[in-house]
Amino acid sequence: MLPGYRLLRKTSLILHALWSPFQNRMTSTKSQLLSFQNRLMTLIQECRCEGTPPSGSSLFIPEDTFNELALSLACLQYQSNPYLRGYLDRFHSPPTLWSHWKEIPGIPTHVFKAYDWTCLEENERLRVFHSSGTTGEKNSRHWHSHDSLKLYEASLLQWARQHRPWAGDRLPFVHGVFLTPPPHQVPHSSLVHMFDTLARTCTASTTHQFVGEVGKDGMWQLPLREVAESLQRQTQAICLFGTAFLYVMLMDYLQEKSMTLSLPKGSLVFETGGYKGQTRALSKADFDRAVTKTLGVEPQNILGEYGMSELSSQAYPIQQQPGTAHAEPWRFHFPPWARHRILCPEKGHAVNIGETGMIQIIDLANVWSSMSVLTEDLAIEHGRSFQWIGRATGAELRGCSLSTDHFT
Template sequence: MSKQAPSPFTNHHDAYSMGQEGKEVWLLNGMRQLTEWHRERCMEYDRFLLSSGADNNHIQRLDQLPYLPTSIFKKFDLLSVDPEQHPKLKTVQSSSTSSGVPSRIFQDEATSYRQKKSVQSIFDSFLGTERRPYIIFDAMETARGKNSMSARGAAIMSLMGYASRFYFVMDLCDGQLVLNEERLIEAVEAAKESGDFIAYGFTYILYQAHEMLQRQGHSFEGFGNQTFLIHSGGWKTLQNIAVDKGSFNDAVSSVWNISPEQVIDFYGLVEQTGVIYPDCPYGNKHVPYYADVIIRDPHTLQALPTGEVGLIQLMNLLPLASPNHSVITDDMGKIVGVDDCPCGRKGKAFQFAGRAPKAEVRGCGDVYAEEQGK
């Protein structure tokens, strides 16, 4: 058995300081090691690889690495650690808005540490390192959970390291989130005293709260360029009522009298917890050096060149407790550049293009499922 998993970090303190050419050699070696780590520790994953014919010894490029469809984590509990030896093992579940069945990803102590370090490195690049009041457009119950947590709860907690104080400004009443205006005013006063703040809300929750604040005529002032309102997930609900990213940013920023660029959308999956993709000021999402994004043709699953839209495959070196280090999603996107974004961040830059039409992405996991059903 592989005694030690590869380290996901180098002496590069900036998540975006390594150029793509140098990164690919280093990352490929680490991803091959991590694939072997999970193969030796997760019997089901070993079967996946055998069924698909993937041969770790002949992989010469990142786009040749095996991957699992994210749907497989809805069907199987895949573990690369012994739960009895990890009493603090946690489960993070996706929101399951499309299928009604959540993905279940496991985190041991080592994985959690790696994920927290990654999120901090990424957010430092976009938010800076200063602590500010943290306004959370959600209920406190969402972030509770000793051994299990939702995707929303995990996103809320990922920003706690930037909080001087935090304020949950919504309450859960009969299953519905309701804005607590008294607590919001308390948070606003603390933010004014600081001069800046950060806020987080699930995309449609943040929009609905600010739509209500607009209707009520609220307008807050006195905040600087280190104020950021961050959101993730839930675009499908807004697209149904014709709210695009531009109008969203305008609606939210106007309440606080700040630039629309200070409203930051980030893309991320429970199946890739710890690696998030915030928008830079030029509307691009950037890949840190210990991760990569491959775009694949929806029909052939062949890797596509820059500029072509296809299914998003994500990989990173963080996960040790579940073999979710390389997954293909049912999200669509395209690579828009490499090492050349005007924001200065190196590596691949990509853009999210929406969800794929309803269809299960087939992969080696489906082959295993069919074998089990015989």
């Protein structure tokens, strides 16, 4: 055997000896993550009221159960994600030293833009959701596998069924109109995937269609005349689904053409996704007034949701019930397998009820990415719910944000 070959062979054996234990640990951790996901999936599907449910929801997970799950998942993600492990070792402490989920630090959403922040191997990454982002911003990336998408959809559907328009024995509309582009045109949009998942649950007596388009510049748009004429022809209750900026595009067109629609009684408007710098932004009160004026939808039938591509769970307003005063700001709550905290941007501690801060979300359904996400959104703390205000300004972000260098 040639000396050079013997050296290469020896080096190979040494590297194999060093890598094998690490590879075995990774394989074991992957197995544990999958077991955690299966346990959580069962918990979500069988989640029922125990005692007095919070915030009017019929679903409830006891605090000690949530705490145990959160700490277990934190340990598994620490072992699986080298970026997370390096960050915690350098700036915080390992999860084994934590005793409560409120000790788990939030991972800023901008980290999803700089790294593939995932516990999935490359060959497991089936789908990626990109943040829509404010115009001109780099998009974040949230990777999913076949299994993680199943969990995402289970979480989505179970919580949506607790809120309008999906709550109840039957849907209150006969036709759903989604103002976004269809799924095949925007495969990386978590919002459209959410809409498509909800649309697929419609009964045989309920139809739906996606009417939006992707323009040559890559931006979402509407065939405004066709959509307006189609809405004019509706004779039974419908539900419109879309982002705030798509509604503004449609309403501005109707005003420009001096058109006022009167959608059939019982029709609904479901708004989510914000403005993304694509149109003028309206306050909730102004948005509601414009919808009522141009579309003829009653204020109590204007619905909403809070979500983001970096999460696997969504928040809904707790007061979305018939007869709710539309002028009251929405107060959002997450499902029992998620929690929120409102943090002081300068100090990082939780604010008191009634105070404003940055939103941190602990989402157990984010098994394969980051269970703890620190958003760039401001909100007012209300205990079991929060009132979303909007994106933080540069000053607040500088006060609480971490450089991507912290994760290398």
